[in-house]
Amino acid sequence: MRLYNSLTRCNSSTMKKILQADMRLSSRSDDCWSSHILSAMDGLAHSHTFKQKLLNCEPIDLSRFVVDLRTRHLQYWAPFSNTHPRERNSKRLTYHQWCAPPTNRVLVRHSPYSLPKYMFLDLPHDVIRSVARFRLRVHTLRYETATWNHGSPSNCDLCEADDDIQDEQHVLFLCTHPQMVSLRRKYAPLFSQAGSHDVSAFLNQNNNKLPFFLHELIVFYEQASSQSF
Numbered sequence: 768m769r770l771y772n773s774l775t776r777c778n779s780s781t782m783k784k785i786l787q788a789d790m791r792l793s794s795r796s797d798d799c800w801s802s803h804i805l806s807a808m809d810g811l812a813h814s815h816t817f818k819q820k821l822l823n824c825e826p827i828d829l830s831r832f833v834v835d836l837r838t839r840h841l842q843y844w845a846p847f848s849n850t851h852p853r854e855r856n857s858k859r860l861t862y863h864q865w866c867a868p869p870t871n872r873v874l875v876r877h878s879p880y881s882l883p884k885y886m887f888l889d890l891p892h893d894v895i896r897s898v899a900r901f902r903l904r905v906h907t908l909r910y911e912t913a914t915w916n917h918g919s920p921s922n923c924d925l926c927e928a929d930d931d932i933q934d935e936q937h938v939l940f941l942c943t944h945p946q947m948v949s950l951r952r953k954y955a956p957l958f959s960q961a962g963s964h965d966v967s968a969f970l971n972q973n974n975n976k977l978p979f980f981l982h983e984l985i986v987f988y989e990q991a992s993s994q995s996f
Contacts, residue, residue: 771804772826787824810842811835841870853932856914856921858904865935865966866902883971885978897982901935902970906985907992910934925991938984940964946987954980 774786786801793801805821808814812835820827847863868880885898900906910933913921923933926943930936938947941964951958957974970977 768827768829768832771821772829775824775826783824790822790824793822810839812838844870852936853934856910861904861935862902866904866970868971869967884973884975888975888978890978894978894982897985898978901981901985904935907989908933908935908938909992910937912992936964936966938988939966939969947984950980950983950987 771786774782777783789799789801792799793805796802797806801821805818808817808821811817811832813831814835817827817832817835844863844867847857847860850860850864852861852864868883870880883898883902885895890898904911909919909923910921913919921933922931923937923942925933926947928937928941928943930941933942940958954976957969957972957977957980
Protein backbone atom coordinates (compact mmCIF):
# COMPACT_ATOMS: atom_id res chain seq x y z
CA MET A 768 0.00 0.00 0.00
CA ARG A 769 2.89 2.38 0.68
CA LEU A 770 4.27 1.60 -2.79
CA TYR A 771 0.85 2.15 -4.36
CA ASN A 772 0.35 5.45 -2.52
CA SER A 773 3.76 6.66 -3.60
CA LEU A 774 2.89 5.86 -7.23
CA THR A 775 -0.32 7.89 -7.05
CA ARG A 776 1.61 10.89 -5.72
CA CYS A 777 4.80 10.63 -7.76
CA ASN A 778 5.95 13.43 -10.11
CA SER A 779 6.48 11.11 -13.05
CA SER A 780 3.63 11.21 -15.56
CA THR A 781 4.98 7.98 -17.09
CA MET A 782 4.70 6.10 -13.80
CA LYS A 783 1.16 7.36 -13.30
CA LYS A 784 0.19 6.20 -16.79
CA ILE A 785 1.68 2.76 -16.10
CA LEU A 786 -0.37 2.52 -12.90
CA GLN A 787 -3.56 3.58 -14.67
CA ALA A 788 -2.94 1.09 -17.49
CA ASP A 789 -2.38 -1.72 -15.01
CA MET A 790 -5.62 -0.84 -13.22
CA ARG A 791 -7.56 -0.98 -16.50
CA LEU A 792 -5.93 -4.31 -17.30
CA SER A 793 -7.23 -5.78 -14.02
CA SER A 794 -10.76 -6.04 -15.50
CA ARG A 795 -9.50 -8.39 -18.21
CA SER A 796 -6.61 -10.26 -16.59
CA ASP A 797 -5.99 -12.01 -13.28
CA ASP A 798 -2.23 -11.91 -13.73
CA CYS A 799 -1.53 -8.19 -13.43
CA TRP A 800 -0.34 -6.49 -10.26
CA SER A 801 -3.54 -4.49 -9.77
CA SER A 802 -5.69 -7.60 -10.00
CA HIS A 803 -3.69 -9.24 -7.23
CA ILE A 804 -4.05 -6.18 -5.00
CA LEU A 805 -7.80 -5.94 -5.63
CA SER A 806 -8.37 -9.61 -4.80
CA ALA A 807 -6.35 -9.19 -1.61
CA MET A 808 -8.93 -6.61 -0.47
CA ASP A 809 -11.65 -9.28 -0.15
CA GLY A 810 -12.79 -9.72 3.43
CA LEU A 811 -11.77 -6.25 4.61
CA ALA A 812 -14.50 -4.21 6.29
CA HIS A 813 -14.00 -1.28 3.89
CA SER A 814 -12.99 -3.31 0.84
CA HIS A 815 -15.50 -1.54 -1.43
CA THR A 816 -14.05 1.87 -0.56
CA PHE A 817 -10.47 0.66 -0.98
CA LYS A 818 -11.24 -0.94 -4.34
CA GLN A 819 -12.87 2.21 -5.65
CA LYS A 820 -9.84 4.22 -4.60
CA LEU A 821 -7.57 1.75 -6.37
CA LEU A 822 -9.59 1.75 -9.60
CA ASN A 823 -9.51 5.55 -9.58
CA CYS A 824 -5.77 5.53 -8.78
CA GLU A 825 -6.37 7.57 -5.64
CA PRO A 826 -4.34 7.25 -2.40
CA ILE A 827 -5.51 4.81 0.28
CA ASP A 828 -5.94 5.87 3.92
CA LEU A 829 -3.25 3.67 5.45
CA SER A 830 -4.43 4.03 9.05
CA ARG A 831 -7.89 2.69 8.18
CA PHE A 832 -6.43 0.01 5.89
CA VAL A 833 -4.07 -1.33 8.58
CA VAL A 834 -6.88 -1.65 11.14
CA ASP A 835 -9.00 -3.58 8.63
CA LEU A 836 -6.07 -5.83 7.74
CA ARG A 837 -5.29 -6.65 11.38
CA THR A 838 -8.95 -7.31 12.13
CA ARG A 839 -9.18 -9.73 9.21
CA HIS A 840 -5.96 -11.41 10.35
CA LEU A 841 -7.37 -12.04 13.82
CA GLN A 842 -10.66 -13.28 12.35
CA TYR A 843 -8.77 -15.74 10.14
CA TRP A 844 -7.17 -17.42 13.15
CA ALA A 845 -10.30 -17.39 15.34
CA PRO A 846 -11.55 -20.86 14.21
CA PHE A 847 -8.26 -22.36 15.43
CA SER A 848 -8.56 -20.99 18.96
CA ASN A 849 -10.62 -23.66 20.71
CA THR A 850 -9.19 -26.91 19.38
CA HIS A 851 -6.20 -28.81 20.75
CA PRO A 852 -3.57 -29.68 18.10
CA ARG A 853 -3.95 -33.39 18.83
CA GLU A 854 -7.65 -33.29 18.05
CA ARG A 855 -6.90 -32.44 14.42
CA ASN A 856 -3.62 -32.84 12.59
CA SER A 857 -3.26 -29.38 11.06
CA LYS A 858 -0.23 -27.16 10.50
CA ARG A 859 -2.29 -24.00 10.97
CA LEU A 860 -3.95 -25.25 14.15
CA THR A 861 -0.62 -26.36 15.61
CA TYR A 862 1.05 -23.07 14.72
CA HIS A 863 -1.76 -20.96 16.19
CA GLN A 864 -2.11 -22.92 19.43
CA TRP A 865 1.50 -23.79 20.16
CA CYS A 866 3.99 -21.80 18.08
CA ALA A 867 2.58 -18.37 17.24
CA PRO A 868 3.33 -15.38 19.50
CA PRO A 869 0.35 -14.48 21.73
CA THR A 870 -2.16 -12.19 20.05
CA ASN A 871 -3.30 -8.84 21.35
CA ARG A 872 -7.04 -8.92 20.65
CA VAL A 873 -7.91 -5.74 22.55
CA LEU A 874 -5.71 -3.20 20.78
CA VAL A 875 -6.45 -3.94 17.14
CA ARG A 876 -5.26 -0.42 16.35
CA HIS A 877 -1.83 -1.63 17.34
CA SER A 878 -0.07 -4.66 15.94
CA PRO A 879 -1.78 -7.83 17.26
CA TYR A 880 1.53 -9.68 17.10
CA SER A 881 5.12 -9.16 18.12
CA LEU A 882 7.93 -10.87 16.26
CA PRO A 883 9.53 -13.89 17.99
CA LYS A 884 12.67 -13.00 19.90
CA TYR A 885 14.94 -15.28 17.87
CA MET A 886 14.48 -12.99 14.85
CA PHE A 887 16.32 -10.23 16.74
CA LEU A 888 19.24 -12.40 17.87
CA ASP A 889 22.55 -12.79 16.08
CA LEU A 890 22.26 -16.54 15.50
CA PRO A 891 23.95 -18.93 13.07
CA HIS A 892 21.85 -19.50 9.95
CA ASP A 893 21.35 -23.20 10.66
CA VAL A 894 19.97 -22.38 14.12
CA ILE A 895 17.53 -19.81 12.70
CA ARG A 896 16.43 -22.33 10.10
CA SER A 897 15.83 -25.03 12.72
CA VAL A 898 13.74 -22.72 14.91
CA ALA A 899 11.62 -21.67 11.94
CA ARG A 900 11.15 -25.30 10.88
CA PHE A 901 10.00 -26.30 14.35
CA ARG A 902 7.57 -23.39 14.67
CA LEU A 903 6.08 -23.93 11.19
CA ARG A 904 5.99 -27.74 11.46
CA VAL A 905 8.43 -28.24 8.61
CA HIS A 906 10.24 -31.10 10.31
CA THR A 907 10.48 -34.88 10.35
CA LEU A 908 8.54 -35.66 13.52
CA ARG A 909 6.29 -38.63 12.86
CA TYR A 910 3.00 -36.83 13.56
CA GLU A 911 3.89 -34.55 10.65
CA THR A 912 5.31 -37.19 8.27
CA ALA A 913 2.13 -39.25 8.74
CA THR A 914 0.18 -36.48 6.98
CA TRP A 915 2.03 -36.93 3.68
CA ASN A 916 3.30 -40.50 4.01
CA HIS A 917 -0.07 -42.22 4.25
CA GLY A 918 -0.03 -45.30 6.43
CA SER A 919 3.05 -44.13 8.27
CA PRO A 920 2.67 -44.42 12.07
CA SER A 921 2.63 -41.27 14.18
CA ASN A 922 3.85 -42.90 17.39
CA CYS A 923 7.39 -42.32 18.67
CA ASP A 924 9.70 -45.16 17.71
CA LEU A 925 12.52 -43.90 19.93
CA CYS A 926 11.02 -44.32 23.38
CA GLU A 927 8.39 -46.16 25.40
CA ALA A 928 6.63 -43.22 27.04
CA ASP A 929 2.92 -43.58 27.79
CA ASP A 930 2.37 -40.53 25.60
CA ASP A 931 3.74 -41.90 22.35
CA ILE A 932 2.49 -39.46 19.69
CA GLN A 933 5.68 -37.97 18.28
CA ASP A 934 4.66 -34.33 17.95
CA GLU A 935 6.03 -31.06 19.31
CA GLN A 936 4.70 -31.59 22.82
CA HIS A 937 6.09 -35.12 23.01
CA VAL A 938 9.62 -34.27 21.91
CA LEU A 939 9.84 -31.17 24.11
CA PHE A 940 8.64 -32.74 27.35
CA LEU A 941 7.86 -36.45 27.18
CA CYS A 942 10.23 -38.41 24.96
CA THR A 943 12.36 -40.72 27.14
CA HIS A 944 15.13 -41.36 24.62
CA PRO A 945 18.49 -40.90 26.44
CA GLN A 946 19.55 -38.18 23.98
CA MET A 947 16.47 -36.09 24.75
CA VAL A 948 16.75 -36.66 28.49
CA SER A 949 20.35 -35.48 28.28
CA LEU A 950 19.36 -32.48 26.16
CA ARG A 951 16.74 -31.39 28.69
CA ARG A 952 19.33 -31.60 31.45
CA LYS A 953 21.75 -29.53 29.38
CA TYR A 954 19.10 -26.81 28.96
CA ALA A 955 17.43 -27.25 32.36
CA PRO A 956 16.74 -23.50 32.92
CA LEU A 957 14.40 -23.54 29.92
CA PHE A 958 12.16 -26.07 31.64
CA SER A 959 12.12 -24.38 35.02
CA GLN A 960 10.57 -21.27 33.45
CA ALA A 961 7.88 -22.95 31.35
CA GLY A 962 4.60 -24.40 32.54
CA SER A 963 4.09 -28.15 32.68
CA HIS A 964 3.87 -29.46 29.12
CA ASP A 965 2.75 -26.01 27.90
CA VAL A 966 4.26 -25.78 24.42
CA SER A 967 3.18 -22.18 23.84
CA ALA A 968 4.68 -20.93 27.12
CA PHE A 969 7.87 -22.85 26.42
CA LEU A 970 8.38 -21.46 22.92
CA ASN A 971 7.53 -17.89 23.93
CA GLN A 972 9.79 -17.64 26.94
CA ASN A 973 12.47 -14.98 27.04
CA ASN A 974 15.63 -17.08 26.98
CA ASN A 975 18.44 -16.78 24.43
CA LYS A 976 19.29 -20.48 24.82
CA LEU A 977 15.95 -21.60 23.43
CA PRO A 978 16.96 -21.43 19.71
CA PHE A 979 20.01 -23.61 20.38
CA PHE A 980 17.93 -26.21 22.20
CA LEU A 981 15.42 -26.37 19.33
CA HIS A 982 18.27 -26.66 16.83
CA GLU A 983 19.80 -29.64 18.63
CA LEU A 984 16.36 -31.21 18.95
CA ILE A 985 15.61 -30.83 15.24
CA VAL A 986 19.01 -32.26 14.27
CA PHE A 987 18.58 -35.28 16.54
CA TYR A 988 15.13 -36.26 15.27
CA GLU A 989 16.11 -35.63 11.68
CA GLN A 990 19.08 -37.97 12.00
CA ALA A 991 16.92 -40.55 13.81
CA SER A 992 14.23 -40.43 11.11
CA SER A 993 16.78 -40.79 8.29
CA GLN A 994 18.15 -43.95 9.94
CA SER A 995 14.68 -45.47 10.18
CA PHE A 996 14.01 -45.33 6.42
